[in-house]
Amino acid sequence: MRTVSLREPRKFSPDRMQKVGLFETDHCFSDLYCFEPGQVQQLHSHEGADKIYVVLEGKGTFTVDGERQELSPETAVLAPSGSQHGVENTSSDRLVLLVFMAPNPNKAQA
Amino acid sequence: MRTVSLREPRKFSPDRMQKVGLFETDHCFSDLYCFEPGQVQQLHSHEGADKIYVVLEGKGTFTVDGERQELSPETAVLAPSGSQHGVENTSSDRLVLLVFMAPNPNKAQA
Numbered sequence: 001m002r003t004v005s006l007r008e009p010r011k012f013s014p015d016r017m018q019k020v021g022l023f024e025t026d027h028c029f030s031d032l033y034c035f036e037p038g039q040v041q042q043l044h045s046h047e048g049a050d051k052i053y054v055v056l057e058g059k060g061t062f063t064v065d066g067e068r069q070e071l072s073p074e075t076a077v078l079a080p081s082g083s084q085h086g087v088e089n090t091s092s093d094r095l096v097l098l099v100f101m102a103p104n105p106n107k108a109q110a
Numbered sequence: 111m112r113t114v115s116l117r118e119p120r121k122f123s124p125d126r127m128q129k130v131g132l133f134e135t136d137h138c139f140s141d142l143y144c145f146e147p148g149q150v151q152q153l154h155s156h157e158g159a160d161k162i163y164v165v166l167e168g169k170g171t172f173t174v175d176g177e178r179q180e181l182s183p184e185t186a187v188l189a190p191s192g193s194q195h196g197v198e199n200t201s202s203d204r205l206v207l208l209v210f211m212a213p214n215p216n217k218a219q220a
Binding site: 001002003004005006007022023025026027028030048049050052054062064065067069071074075076077078080081098100102103 | 111112113114115116117132133135136137138140158159160162164172174175177179181184185186187188190191208210212213
């Protein structure tokens, strides 16, 4: 059975936010994103793939298609296919996100 | 921006485990599963779709292709396409899971 901890694999760098892969399948992947204060995931978009961010720890300021909102743990946000989206850790604490994306852009779809 | 709380929409029933839809897109969906003690999601499988369970609260006994394991919060488990999988709340407290599935079986894939 493939299980993963959402705690143990977290890693942080003073250089930039860190992505930690949890699961990757033909249809989707799941990562942890780990931000020190002030670090960002720049605005970007994925045509044909939807992303869900879940706040696990800290507070993140999310942007989706120009709308900005600060979100706290136990909250999730959808970045639909084609939307311009990004995240900034505007708090003074670490920010940890659980991220799901489907389909998996690294795999040809069946 | 489409945001959801992972806390407020939880619902429980003495009759059976409850599924609460969070997001549904062309490519995936996300639900909360809410179990009273003793409630189960029976073994089943989805050909062509992968499921990820994340334990938010309580303890769940997961089965994937005959392997059983009790998992606690901050743990996730993959039920790959075609695997026989299910969950049982073998604890004396409520169990809440965050579930992702891709592709979305309710949508024709592009």
